[in-house]
Amino acid sequence: MGKILMKGNEAIGEAAIRAGCLNYFAYPITPQSEVAEYLSRRMPEVGGVFLQGESEVAVSYMLFGASACGARVFTTSSSPGISLMSEGISYIAGAQCPAVFVNIMRGGPGLGGILPSQADYFQSTKGGGHGDYRLLVMAPASVQEAVEMVMLAFPLAEKYRNPVMLLGDGLIGQMMEPVEFPDHLKSEPTNKDEWATNGMDTRGSNKRNLVKSLFLDAGKLNEHNLMLKAKYDRMKQEEIRYELYNIESDYKALIVSYGTMSRVCKTSIDNMKDEGLEVGMVRPQTLFPFPEKAIYEAASKESCKVVVSIEMSMGQMVEDVERSVKGKLPVRWYGKCGGDVPTPEEVIEAVKSFL
Amino acid sequence: MKIVFGIFNRLIFGTITLIEPKLNQGGVSRVEIDLDGIVIIVGNYGSGKTEVSINLAVNRKRAGLEVRIADLDLVNPYFRTREAKARLAELGIEVVVPPQQYMQADLPILSPVVSGMIRQPSQLTLLDTGGDDVGVNVLAALGAALSGKKIHVLQVVNPFRPFTDTTGGCLKIRYEIERASRLSISGIIGNANLIDETTVKDIYTGYDFALGLSKESGLPLKFVTVAAELMPEIDIKHFTCPVLLIERQLVPPWKRSFSLASKME
Numbered sequence: 001m002g003k004i005l006m007k008g009n010e011a012i013g014e015a016a017i018r019a020g021c022l023n024y025f026a027y028p029i030t031p032q033s034e035v036a037e038y039l040s041r042r043m044p045e046v047g048g049v050f051l052q053g054e055s056e057v058a059v060s061y062m063l064f065g066a067s068a069c070g071a072r073v074f075t076t077s078s079s080p081g082i083s084l085m086s087e088g089i090s091y092i093a094g095a096q097c098p099a100v101f102v103n104i105m106r107g108g109p110g111l112g113g114i115l116p117s118q119a120d121y122f123q124s125t126k127g128g129g130h131g132d133y134r135l136l137v138m139a140p141a142s143v144q145e146a147v148e149m150v151m152l153a154f155p156l157a158e159k160y161r162n163p164v165m166l167l168g169d170g171l172i173g174q175m176m177e178p179v180e181f182p183d184h185l186k187s188e189p190t191n192k193d194e195w196a197t198n199g200m201d202t203r204g205s206n207k208r209n210l211v212k213s214l215f216l217d218a219g220k221l222n223e224h225n226l227m228l229k230a231k232y233d234r235m236k237q238e239e240i241r242y243e244l245y246n247i248e249s250d251y252k253a254l255i256v257s258y259g260t261m262s263r264v265c266k267t268s269i270d271n272m273k274d275e276g277l278e279v280g281m282v283r284p285q286t287l288f289p290f291p292e293k294a295i296y297e298a299a300s301k302e303s304c305k306v307v308v309s310i311e312m313s314m315g316q317m318v319e320d321v322e323r324s325v326k327g328k329l330p331v332r333w334y335g336k337c338g339g340d341v342p343t344p345e346e347v348i349e350a351v352k353s354f355l
Numbered sequence: 356m357k358i359v360f361g362i363f364n365r366l367i368f369g370t371i372t373l374i375e376p377k378l379n380q381g382g383v384s385r386v387e388i389d390l391d392g393i394v395i396i397v398g399n400y401g402s403g404k405t406e407v408s409i410n411l412a413v414n415r416k417r418a419g420l421e422v423r424i425a426d427l428d429l430v431n432p433y434f435r436t437r438e439a440k441a442r443l444a445e446l447g448i449e450v451v452v453p454p455q456q457y458m459q460a461d462l463p464i465l466s467p468v469v470s471g472m473i474r475q476p477s478q479l480t481l482l483d484t485g486g487d488d489v490g491v492n493v494l495a496a497l498g499a500a501l502s503g504k505k506i507h508v509l510q511v512v513n514p515f516r517p518f519t520d521t522t523g524g525c526l527k528i529r530y531e532i533e534r535a536s537r538l539s540i541s542g543i544i545g546n547a548n549l550i551d552e553t554t555v556k557d558i559y560t561g562y563d564f565a566l567g568l569s570k571e572s573g574l575p576l577k578f579v580t581v582a583a584e585l586m587p588e589i590d591i592k593h594f595t596c597p598v599l600l601i602e603r604q605l606v607p608p609w610k611r612s613f614s615l616a617s618k619m620e
Contacts, residue, residue, distance in 0.1 A: 005515045005549050007401055014517070031433060034400075041518075114460075115433075174433035175607050176401055178515075178549040260607075267609040341608040 003178040008143045009034035015150035020187030021072040022048030025062040030114045031170040032104035035076040056081040060088020067097035068211040070196025074100035090129030094213030098157035102166040104173035115339025116170035121316035124165045125288040132225045134232045135165040137287040139258040143177035158189040171260045242291035243283040250303040251280035257310040258284045268347040295324035306354045311335045388578045388597045393480045398511035399528045400486030403546040408483035420478040425451040425469045428485040439604045470500040488535035511544045514564040522571045545579035555588045
């Protein structure tokens with residue numbers, strides 16, 4: 001099959017089907033409703049289930065229930081909807097069930113707006129819901145990358161028995177780009193016998209699977225959280241993904257940027273190169289785990305004088321960038337958070353102002 | 356300079372106009388679409404209705420027509436005609452959009468100006484609707500204004516999009532649109548493209564697809580589109596229908612849209 005032209009939202013839906021996910025529960029919200037629209041049409045064609053929940057809270061527990069039974073599940077929403085799902089996400093993480101969440105971010109806080117934003121960085125990387133859990137968070141910068149990340153999200157969710165979050169902004173969901181789909185994945189989690197309540201007979205084992213996040217005994221809960229922490233530490237060892245751009249040059253400034261914003265930054269970097277100003281970029285593809293080492297190494301280049309975190313939020317990523325740079329260089333922020341994506345010219349002006 | 360090619364005139368559905376040589380693209384004569392009156396652009400979601408509408412408006416304006424265009428996309432809040440409003444206004448094309456304070460709302464707001472512009476149409480009145488059948492529900496609401504008017508309802512098709520990669524898929528959406536809008540589609544616009552990755556072969560494949568759809572549906576192929584950057588590689592003689600040059604306006608923020616003003620003499 002050759003390339004086809006797809007909206008990010010449609011491509012995310014199709015990628016989930018190709019990843020063998022036949023259970024999609026959702027509640028519509030701009031700017032990601034096209035995923036639901038697409039899958040309401042496609043799921044019946046492939047023998048899957050599309051179910052519109054009565055709320056995002058309900059949807060998160062539908063995912064929990066289906067995942068507890070060993071099914072591959074996913075949902076999509078946008079910022080306020082993810083806030084509502086956060087309770088369920090915490091329960092799913094606590095009960096160690098795999099599930100994939102897609103957040104096509106819009107402006108906030110509150111109802112905010114419907115235009116692109118990256119203001120849910122804290123929400124997805126630092127918690128969102130209650131308790132000591134982390135999400136594995138991936139941030140695509142193109143429709144093709146969204147497809148690849150969705151198809152990677154399911155095996156990763158199952159590997160860690162933990163929710164995986166795909167964090168895109170409104171533009172990733174709404175823009176159209178040519179895409180190609182990889183081969184279909186197998187439609188069932190291979191390790192589901194570890195947790196699924198699918199009957200001991202089915203598993204051919206006498207081990208009882210109990211899905212729960214309640215541990216009344218202090219020692220047991222501490223033990224449980226230590227085990228979860230060990231998983232998150234393993235993610236930091238094995239799952240960091242990032243892209244380097246113009247890193248071979250003697251850059252004067254280093255940009256850290258992800259998603260749609262990084263596409264703009266690439267254009268800015270190309271334009272500055274034409275003017276004779278070299279700027280490099282580290283683009284985190286995973287936001288948790290964060291590519292700390294890559295940023296530290298890139299910031300260690302002798303020619304580099306400043307690190308700039310460029311994002312469509314009020315600087316939510318800055319703390320992670322500072323932690324990565326370890327005080328080696330000043331870390332600055334540039335961004336907008338109302339729905340207007342900064343232009344390449346605005347990024348250039350900001351970078352120059354920091355030099 | 357307007358030249359009517361009699362021999363082609365039976366094959367195509369309008370006259371062919373050669374633009375002044377100084378406006379030629381890459382040495383290829385640009386043929387023009389002879390459309391006027393009320394033109395309603397419909398099609399499945401993401402088929403390229405807005406990009407076609409904007410470029411058709413520009414094309415007809417350059418041909419000397421008075422052009423007004425209404426953004427009737429009440430369905431999708433991104434990549435709408437309203438984004439090109441300022442650039443079109445510079446060319447003297449009036450864009451009718453919802454009031455400023457509701458511009459970025461995902462609310463189905465239909466400006467009362469729209470029924471007025473249908474009742475007293477410009478030389479070309481273009482209505483750019485939203486996608487699929489839900490996108491044309493708005494047309495049923497304009498039924499009274501449209502009643503008795505001579506209108507063209509043109510379906511944009513891109514075979515590189517999901518659900519319209521077969522003739523059957525295009526006909527299904529045709530019937531759904533006709534049912535929702537209570538209007539009959541009167542022609543096809545071939546808009547085969549993969550945006551930046553479109554090849555000459557894709558254009559020819561898309562043209563063949565559109566011809567096949569035209570034959571199957573009995574609807575005339577009004578024109579096909581070709582992106583400006585591909586035009587130098589295209590053999591214009593390959594087509595028996597007119598070609599609309601697409602100077603892309605709806606681009607993501609890291610890309611530059613084509614300058615429309617620079618082409619105006």
